[in-house]
């Protein structure tokens with residue numbers, strides 16, 4: 108070993124464990140810097156987050172984001188009236204994609220022709236009898252939020268599909284109707300196939 | 311030499327005051343260096359070209375995060391197949407365990423991307439601009455002059471360009487080349503995330519390869535830190551033959567060993583150690599010192615191999631045991647891992663299926679029928695459109711039926727469809743929850759079949775009348 112190495116030999120600490128001793132060496136500076144940066148970060152974060160509440164908490168951020176989404180949705184909904192919805196029902200592209208969503212999500216209950224079908228639980232969407240109102244905005248509400256009667260099984264679709272796809276489905280349904288047609292509202296509306304034979308012992 | 315020789319007490323690259331000491335490895339030539347360069351060029355080609363080689367219509371490796379489809383050598387995996395990653399990671403770990411037990415840190419010196427980029431890209435650039443080891447050392451110690459500044463700016467500019475290039479190569483594994491090209495044309499404001507990733511990566515790579523260098527291998531890399539637990543006296547490592555070499559002395563000194571103390575081995579070492587002190591945690595097994603010493607031995611007319619690949623046992627005069635509990639165990643683990651990994655890869659179906667109850671009540675009773683509503687998610691992992699038939703398992707109880715069983719579901723290539731599935735059962739046939747299966751098969755060949763468990767729920771038949779209120783029932 109050359110002379111300079113000996114001069115630089117670090118101090119040997121006095122303690123011995125299992126015959127193992129250690130030198131008192133400096134940490135690499137870059138390592139120390141990461142440590143100092145962590146300390147600085149802690150102080151800044153502690154002050155900003157816990158003491159002065161400068162940084163919003165995750166909960167606040169989430170609520171803010173939700174409020175933003177709600178506001179956007181509300182704005183979107185507010186701009187929708189029956190006339191606009193009818194106008195949308197003439198948009199071929201919206202009807203096309205609405206049809207695809209209908210096939211995947213709605214057909215299992217309301218049938219391939221929208222008229223329900225033997226053994227299908229869904230009400231007919233093609234006839235002129237509506238259970239919860241036949242204005243586009245009323246139909247939209249049922250698709251968005253589900254049937255007001257939760258025992259019937261029509262779920263809220265907006266959380267699953269999102270408003271744009273719900274609107275497309277509505278456009279598809281409305282494309283089977285005429286603007287201004289007369290309809291009746293019957294709170295006891297039943298699937299068409301059952302209308303002939305009165306329900307036996309149903310709840 | 312004014313600088314002290316590396317020793318076992320301190321890390322060469324860290325000065326006593328904690329500051330960094332740079333290593334300027336000298337040039338080296340030889341068979342290991344040659345093959346190491348060949349390996350590096352091949353690996354670099356692989357890194358860069360994988361996203362460009364099409365297999366089955368998509369790149370050889372394309373981790374399409376945006377669409378959650380992972381194309382790996384013709385296989386397509388979806389997000390739901392992420393569990394395979396466990397076997398990939400354990401498989402890689404076991405392979406590395408095995409390799410380390412047998413041959414030490416060869417991975418580090420030969421194939422680790424970090425070393426490949428550092429030794430064969432950045433250090434080559436540095437050699438080209440600043441000259442060989444001693445010249446670089448002189449330049450480092452020289453006072454700042456205009457010339458030096460210009461040279462430094464030039465070098466670091468190229469480092470930055472290289473880092474940006476590697477960052478883009480990295481990104482090309484995650485976004486398609488066409489999209490990457492489009493993003494490179496557009497302003498960052500259109501794709502902040504991708505821009506941020508590339509900027510961060512560029513900065514990290516630049517820092518790592520221009521300054522941090524061997525510190526990563528010595529101090530940070532977990533695999534490097536694991537070495538001492540994975541190797542033993544029979545592991546073949548780069549080592550110095552003490553018996554042959556000591557005592558060191560000039561060529562004609564009587565009684566001297568084969569080491570002429572020329573210190574070539576120290577000068578070429580990229581981690582700045584003296585291998586003659588024995589195996590140390592810094593050594594990445596790059597074999598530069600082997601080439602350097604063989605060269606000297608040839609010059610002084612001695613046998614090569616004073617520094618060579620051998621085990622500690624062999625250096626002490628014994629023989630390397632290749633078959634030993636450690637290699638057998640790691641080997642078994644490796645084989646196990648490979649078998650399980652291939653089996654699980656084969657078990658991956660080209661269609662992903664998940665079945666969940668639709669939101670709302672668990673069951674509905676309407677018009678004399680009990681109804682359960684489910685949501686079926688079908689993920690097509692093939693690059694062709696597919697049609698799936700959804701049906702109840704043949705052993706499903708009578709009366710239970712799907713409202714639109716006849717339907718074949720079309721799913722576009724690599725797409726997914728979420729479908730409502732409604733099951734009904736006449737109320738008087740319900741005797742309690744029914745466990746059955748929904749089966750999904752490809753149309754028209756029926757080659758792929760997947761079944762999913764489901765439970766059909768309904769009102770407890772015992773509660774259909776007031777019998778349960780009769781205390782007599784409970785006194786029997």
Ligand code: SF4
Nearest residue numbers: 569570572573575603
């Ligand atoms: S290169 Fe070989 S001869 Fe020269 S100092 Fe190293 S071990 Fe000794």
Ligand code: SF4
Nearest residue numbers: 579593594596597599
């Ligand atoms: S001691 Fe030899 S093999 Fe190990 S890192 Fe240095 S040059 Fe490479």
